[in-house]
Amino acid sequence: MALSEKDVRGIAEYAKIALTDDELTQMTSYLNDAVQMLEPVLQYDLPDVEPTFHPIGSLSNVMGDDLREPERDLSLDVALENAGSARDRYFRVPSILGEGESE
Numbered sequence: 300m301a302l303s304e305k306d307v308r309g310i311a312e313y314a315k316i317a318l319t320d321d322e323l324t325q326m327t328s329y330l331n332d333a334v335q336m337l338e339p340v341l342q343y344d345l346p347d348v349e350p351t352f353h354p355i356g357s358l359s360n361v362m363g364d365d366l367r368e369p370e371r372d373l374s375l376d377v378a379l380e381n382a383g384s385a386r387d388r389y390f391r392v393p394s395i396l397g398e399g400e401s402e
Contacts, residue, residue: 302334
């Protein structure tokens with residue numbers, strides 16, 4: 300199943316990629332080579348193999364409980380000690396919206 304330049308142009312437009320005529324020719328050749336390399340996969344006899352939707356099956360993230368370790372807690376003063384800017388009990392950071400206090 301060879302891809303035509305029309306096919307590749309359609310793929311490029313869908314992906315919002317601008318290709319010159321030379322790039323289109325090169326990409327058509329490149330994609331046809333890639334498709335040809337995958338041809339042997341079509342030769343496998345797979346009628347009894349169920350499709351896989353996730354490569355690691357039913358595994359899920361294993362998360363530990365969030366446990367507080369009081370001996371490792373920082374006091375408020377120590378936590379704010381290296382802050383670039385702090386006010387009262389809070390870290391001060393620049394506004395990302397460009398609004399707010401000017402201090």
